[in-house]
Amino acid sequence: MLALFLRDIRLNIRAGGGALTGVIFFLAVIATIPFGVGPDLKLLARIGPAILWIGALLSCLLGLDRLFQADREDGSLDLLVLGNDRHMLALTVLVKCLAHWAGSVLPLVVAAPVLGLFMNMEPLGIGATALTLLVGTPAITFIGAAGAAVAVALPRGGLLISVLVLPLTIPVLIFGVSASYGATANPDPFLQPFLILAALTLFLGVLGPVSAALALRHGTD
Amino acid sequence: MRLIAENLCGERGGDAVFSGIGFALEEGQALIVTGPNGSGKSTLLRVIAALLPVPQGSVRIEGAMKIEDGGEAFPSVASACHYLGHQNAMKPALSVAENLRFWRDFNGDGQLGVEEALETVGLGGIGHLPFGYLSTGQRRRAAIAKLLVSHRPLWLLDEPTAGLDKASEARFAGLMAKHCTDGGMIVAATHLPLGIEGMELRMGETG
Numbered sequence: 001m002l003a004l005f006l007r008d009i010r011l012n013i014r015a016g017g018g019a020l021t022g023v024i025f026f027l028a029v030i031a032t033i034p035f036g037v038g039p040d041l042k043l044l045a046r047i048g049p050a051i052l053w054i055g056a057l058l059s060c061l062l063g064l065d066r067l068f069q070a071d072r073e074d075g076s077l078d079l080l081v082l083g084n085d086r087h088m089l090a091l092t093v094l095v096k097c098l099a100h101w102a103g104s105v106l107p108l109v110v111a112a113p114v115l116g117l118f119m120n121m122e123p124l125g126i127g128a129t130a131l132t133l134l135v136g137t138p139a140i141t142f143i144g145a146a147g148a149a150v151a152v153a154l155p156r157g158g159l160l161i162s163v164l165v166l167p168l169t170i171p172v173l174i175f176g177v178s179a180s181y182g183a184t185a186n187p188d189p190f191l192q193p194f195l196i197l198a199a200l201t202l203f204l205g206v207l208g209p210v211s212a213a214l215a216l217r218h219g220t221d
Numbered sequence: 222m223r224l225i226a227e228n229l230c231g232e233r234g235g236d237a238v239f240s241g242i243g244f245a246l247e248e249g250q251a252l253i254v255t256g257p258n259g260s261g262k263s264t265l266l267r268v269i270a271a272l273l274p275v276p277q278g279s280v281r282i283e284g285a286m287k288i289e290d291g292g293e294a295f296p297s298v299a300s301a302c303h304y305l306g307h308q309n310a311m312k313p314a315l316s317v318a319e320n321l322r323f324w325r326d327f328n329g330d331g332q333l334g335v336e337e338a339l340e341t342v343g344l345g346g347i348g349h350l351p352f353g354y355l356s357t358g359q360r361r362r363a364a365i366a367k368l369l370v371s372h373r374p375l376w377l378l379d380e381p382t383a384g385l386d387k388a389s390e391a392r393f394a395g396l397m398a399k400h401c402t403d404g405g406m407i408v409a410a411t412h413l414p415l416g417i418e419g420m421e422l423r424m425g426e427t428g
Contacts, residue, residue: 003326007315014314075308078272079324085300086329220272 001087005099011070012103018063023107025062029055030115041120048119049129049180053173055115056108056133057140061165063104064144065151065158067096068216072152081220089213093145097209101141109133128183128190132197136176139201142208143168149215172200222248222374223283224269224298224406230277231264238264239424240277248374251397251407251419260425262410263307266377269408271299282375295374302375307383309364313353317344317363320352321370328371338366343392357384365393376400378409391416 012019033051034044071077080092112133116126147165151157175197182190223245230240238261246252254262267273269280282298295301311320321335333341339348342362347355355363361384368376376397382390394416397407401417409415 003323007312007319007323010319011312011314073308074312075306075310076312078270078304078306079310079328081272082270082299082302082304083327085295085297087327220267 001091001095004092004095008096008099009103012099018066018104019107022059022062022104023111026055026059026108026111027115029058030118034118045120045122045125048116048121049125050177051119052112052116052129053133053136053177053180056105056112056137057169057173059108060105060137060140061144061162063100064141064148064165065161067100067145067148068152068212069148069157077152077216078220081216084217089217090209093149093209093212093216094205097138097141097145100145101138105137105141109137122184125180125184129180132176132179132194135194135201136172136197139172139197139204140165140169142201142204143172144208145212146208146215149212149219152216152219172197175200222295222301222404222406224280224375224408225283226269226278226280228278229265229268229275229280231261231268231273232276233261233264237276242278242422242424244420244422246406246408246420248404248406249401251401251409251417252422253415253417253419254408254410254422254424255412256424262424263379265424266304266306266379266408266410269298270302270304270377271297272304298375301373302377303368303371303373304377304379305364305368305381306379309360310367311352311360311363313351315352316349317352317355318348320363321348321366324367325370328373330372331370332372333369335366335370338369339363341369341396342366343389358386358389361385362389365396369396374405376405376407376409378407378411380411381409382411382413382415 030051037043068077071080081089109130112130113126116129144165147161150164151160154160175193179190179193179197182188182193225245227243229242231238242265244252254265256262264273268275280298282295282301318335321338325331325335336348339345342365344359344362344366352363382393385393397417401407
């Protein structure tokens with residue numbers, strides 16, 4: 001399993017991997033917002049956490065279509081499915097998700113504080129947003145894995161995956177953003193939405209890989 | 222150990238491609254599946270590996286050796302087989318050795334070392350090259366090396382010699398013969414003579 005994790009990380013980092021694409025897209029989204037909204041620093045600071053979350057969410061969806069498709073195209077997916085008796089397929093999917101998260105999504109979380117400066121956010125708000133992203137983005141990857149597994153046989157499945165997955169990620173977005181706001185705006189709570197966000201990640205960490213494994217098993221042809 | 226298929230039926234997109242296929246393969250035997258294009262050779266291999274659902278009939282492995290706690294070492298056909306399909310299941314961005322090391326670690330039951338396996342298929346000394354730089358024949362040979370790095374009693378080979386030159390074909394025939402002598406089993410779908418002894422199953426005529 002560690003071998004699979006390391007292989008996927010390596011593939012992500014090497015040429016043709018998606019590690020940088022997401023970060024650059026994230027940067028592009030966040031950098032254009034101040035131009036569109038105008039130089040109202042107060043407004044930017046107020047919408048900052050929400051914009052960071054939406055940007056990160058969209059960047060997460062960007063690389064998802066390759067999660068299983070790359071393995072399917074070169075025949076590796078068949079062998080991963082065949083290994084079901086040694087490594088349960090859901091576990092294999094979970095490891096692939098974690099590798100995808102560490103390779104493509106973690107850079108977004110690292111970049112978020114820098115991009116937070118673009119939005120004139122205060123340090124506490126930036127810290128809280130980065131923390132909620134760290135806890136919440138795995139959930140997006142887990143749901144995305146289920147979507148990617150359903151669309152694995154489609155040649156241009158990227159858009160379909162986004163459309164399938166986006167509605168399911170809305171709860172993650174809502175609690176992520178409300179926790180980020182809770183850290184700065186005084187009457188709002190931080191801990192409650194943050195804990196719900198963590199619970200969502202844990203819940204989807206089971207549900208996502210299991211349903212993705214089911215879809216992969218029945219999707220082979 | 223025996224591989225037994227009874228009254229096997231295969232479907233592609235809801236249409237039956239073949240039906241009523243049955244065979245019993247003993248240790249050390251090879252089954253060569255031949256037949257025209259579209260007769261269901263690849264489908265048969267995928268049905269045996271349980272990559273496709275079995276609509277009718279059964280395929281099972283019997284008498285696999287026991288492991289210590291009483292369970293069977295190979296509870297299903299899928300766990301006992303190497304599947305070499307049309308694609309090589311190797312990543313072009315990783316080096317040949319990295320690819321092989323991954324499959325060795327993932328599949329377990331290590332047999333030959335990575336370098337040793339590459340020597341055996343005649344690719345010694347190029348393990349550091351990215352897989353994407355290799356020629357078609359070299360890629361196929363690297364994929365064959367994948368069969369050697371971890372042990373499986375049953376090899377399911379789909380057009381294994383596609384893209385190989387004469388010398389490599391002969392070398393691969395030697396490898397298959399050795400696998401059979403060591404008590405392994407082979408089911409190979411092919412158009413070309415593979416150069417090994419084995420039963421022949423002609424598809425597309427019986428059903």
